[in-house]
Amino acid sequence: MKIQNKFLKATMFAAVLLGATVTTQNVKADDVSDKDNDTNNLTTPVNNQKIYNGFTGTTESQDSSVQATVKDSNASHSSANVTSDVSSNTENTQTDWSNTRQFKPQNDYYQYTNHAWLTSTDVNKDKQDQGTILSTQQDVNSQVQNKFENYLNGTEHTTDPTMQKAIDFYHLYMSQGYTSIQQVNQAATKGIVKQLQELDGLGDIYELSDNLNRFLQNGVTLPIGVKIDIDQVNPSLRALYFYGAEPLLLDDNGDVSNSYSESQDTIGSFLTQAGYDMSNIESIITNTKKFDQILAKYQTKEDLITDHLQANYKGDGINRTTGYLPVNYVNFSNLSSFIDIDKFINESTGTTPGYVFEMTPSFYNNINEILTPENFQLMKAWMISNYILNSNVYLNQLSAGFPTVANETTEQFNQRLGYYLTKNAFSNEFSKYFGDVLLNQETRSAVNDMAKNIVSAYQSEISESSWLSAASKQAAINKLNNIKINVGYPKDSYSFYNTVSVPTTGDFYQTYRNIMSARSYQPFLDYNKPVDRTEWGSLSSLDVNAQYSASRNAIFIGTGIIQSPFFDVSQTDSQNYAGLGTIIGHELSHAFDRNGSLYDANGLVHNWWSNDDFHKYLEKSDQIIKEYDQQTFETVALDGENVANEALADNAGLNVSERALAQKGNANWDQYFKAYAAVNRHKYYIDSRQTTARLNKLDAIKSDPHAPFPIRVNVTLRDNTLFDQTYGVKSGDGMYKGPSTRFDFWA
Structure with a gap:
């Protein structure tokens, strides 16, 4: 092999x-x-x-x-003429390697x-x-x-306004009076639930379409993936790169896999702690899997791999695996019958590009089979599940690498x-x-x-x-x-x-x-730079x-x-x-x-x-x-x-x-x-x-x-x-x- x-x-x-x-x-x-x-x-x-x-x-x-x-x-290092004095004078500070048999x-x-x-x-x-x-x-x-x-x-004092904001942030944390990392997580969970309730309250696909940019700013994973990176046509400019949604709880064939069971458990556990009843939890997980099956049905395996690479990439820009061909923006933005891509991009970047890069053609060629009013409840569940898993990463960051210190006071x-x-x-x-x-x-x-x-x-x-x-x-x-x-x-x-x-x-x-969220949204504000x-x-x-x-x-x-x-x-x-x-x-x-x-x-x-x-x-x-x-x-x-x-x-x-x-x-x-x-x-x-x-x-x-x-x-x-x-x-x-x-x- x-x-x-x-x-x-x-x-x-x-x-x-x-x-x-x-x-x-x-x-x-x-x-x-x-x-x-x-x-x-x-x-x-x-x-x-x-x-x-x-x-x-x-x-x-x-x-x-x-x-x-x-x-x-x-001269080249490989052909340099070198002269060395390697005499072992005992007055020298160097080691006399002629007498150090073990570690010469x-x-x-x-x-x-x-x-x-x-x-x-x-x-x-x-x-x-x-x-x-x-x-x-x-x-x-x-x-x-x-x-x-x-x-x-x-x-000491600083006049830097952003460092002063960092000082204020520290004091904001100290004002909370937490006594354990568990209390910090409980407070964080309340904020996550607010966003989940907003997602859950969406009435239809058109309401989602109208609010895509707002959700993007809030760090919500959207069914339309988009990132900004160097333009392949003009490397001095930035460009938009579009990719599709990836299956979340099923594999690329739309089948159950043990490797995704931990993600499902995380979603179920969080929703339980957040007070969701069992029938609602089961509905969210079931609908997420149904949307996964739709994604697997209409996308090639090659494009699903690209979806994985982009969705899970935490670096700057795209996870560039090859060159991508530019596509006319007007044609691309009109692909969807139910999602207003043009409004979304105009609100996000403040401009209308001439072309974009389509990284996963099979998703966008089938967008009207995937992102439809009939599939909206499934899509919404998929977004909720994504937000929980992404938020779990944030919660882990709150305590990752933060060691427990024995006998420290609450103040410490x-x-x-x-x-x-x-x-x-x-x-x-x-x-x-x-x-x-x-x-x-x-x-x-x-x-x-x-x-x-x-x-x-x-x-x-x-x-x-x-x-x-x-x-x-x-x-x-x-x-x-x-x-x-x-x-x-x-x-x-x-x-x-x-x-x-x-x-x-x-x-x-x-x-x-x-x-x-503001940090992750900044590339869209910098698009025209x-x-x-x-x-x-x-x-x-x-x-x-x-x-x-x-x-x-x-x-x-x-x-x-x-x-x-x-x-x-x-x-x-x-x-x-x-x-x-x-x-x-x-x-x-x-x-x-x-x-x-x-x-x-x-x-x-x-x-x-x-x-x-x-x-x-x-x-x-x-x-x-x-x-x-x-x-x-x-x-x-x-x-x-x-x-x-x-x-x-x-x-x-x-x-x-x-x-x-x-x-x-x-x-x-x-x-x-x-x-x-x-x-x-x-x-x-x-x-x-x-x-x-x-x-x-x-x-x-x-x-x-x-x-x-x-x-x-x-x-x-x-x-x-x-x-x-x-x-x-x-x-x-x-x-x-x-x-x-x-x-x-x-x-």
Whole structure:
């Protein structure tokens, strides 16, 4: 099955690259994954953000007399002339690896650098992983919380109106006098019931049609799905993308499936707690299933898969799986005999577009068989069920990740939960405001300079590639040069906060939900604005990671990861390029992984490869897949195909960071590699007993698209020629890999 799966993916990918127009009308269902954000499925590139989420460890200042100088700073990393003084003078601060038999750098570099930290770090105490990502995130979170608490207690002040609104929101929560998370949920349930009663009170399909925009603003899932994303005809503009409704409690064939039983139980349980009688509950669930059967009857399986992908996608814009053909708006808006699509779009966007993109033709070709007066009660039940399930997500957000603290007072509980919910509701404002507070302009400027250096080095990497044709090199460089590099934090004003008032007293949950709904509705208010690839959208600058967005062809390097040990102006260039430099290189490389390479310089699904280059690309991809297929962690065999994108980005990111540092000059390669291994520190908590928790953790590690540490570090370094030259790695050493078998993506 694995071989067949790879073959199908490669065949389908080849069809795209050879110029076939792949749309939802002609893609076979078996060729399309319905798994959210399946970045390894070559047939389904997604509008997702590639999240680095990998450099995990703390670094120490380690001086060394081991000097490696690149004589030709413009030389390729793979052919650099390196001279190293590896003498073991006992007066030097470096480790005398000739006497460290167990952890020689030539045998296990990850252990050589991190053994002391791994030995002293106790993950069993808190039953939690430990590493640099985690510790740095804790530090960033503490800085933000301390600053916000200073605003609350008056020791500091802010003039920012949206941050002041966040302070008012916190006080609104505190005025409720809750004593438990259960009370918060009970209060939230009352607000949800109000919306359900409004939906239940709809008289007919025409009343629904008149109120579509209002329900959209309130976060109600509509039977007509619509999202806004980059226009495929003119990438500087935004466009409307329409998709259909998806079955909710039945499978795509309209049949009962155990996988949907939990959703049905959630709906029944909520309605019971809300005071609905059993006959009403049964009617809602039965009618939802009947509408599911209608959806399954009139839509192709391919289009139902698209419905799933769009309805369940929580990122910005659409979950882009292919190119979609534009359809005339006037013709499209007149498809329905019972729903006034034109009124809905005019109220939502304030304009009449010339064309829209129809993602699921089978739904709209049969819209007058699906959205009819006769089916209205079924449709209404489906909307009610959807609203309950979506609201359940909100309720889970109220307490998700919010730990119970023993022996805390009611006031302490409310202070913790009040801050947690405020940070959640105002996450965009926190990202912008505190991203600025925690990052000075000197550091931001230095990171921008580093990014420019790495892009310049990447141009050379591509130009000197031995397997790319001249045409593909130019196309790749064009895409590289068009990557928008966003450093620090958003500049967006997040105007949706201005549309929501925060009262001093009243319904806390409704205010919370109003903010969430305003956030999701903002793209419709921005419809007439040109595309801005500096928009952070749902990304937070305070998260300790970096992201690449294929559909925007942009990378985002937030304040959260512009922290020591990843980057600090007081650190050496060798340390900074080993930390944040490799991360920037990693994110740039996602533009050319098996998902990102399907997108062009404008962020659209478009073939820019030559046929021969594509086949060579597949050979490169297979090479790294086979390499990681040979790795095991805690007796668990890795899946090379699963980690291929991240492994490729690790490999290319390290190489281009080396080149950029070499071009800058004054590199200390021993310090560089030590810093690289140190910032990758991570220690997993894995139950030593054969428990369900242990098996679940191992399964999570195996399914992670990032290879686990130390494999991720050592395998990447084994493929690195400069590492080999710096430490004199020879045949028989654990870190040795023959030059002819080393993986180098661009070489």
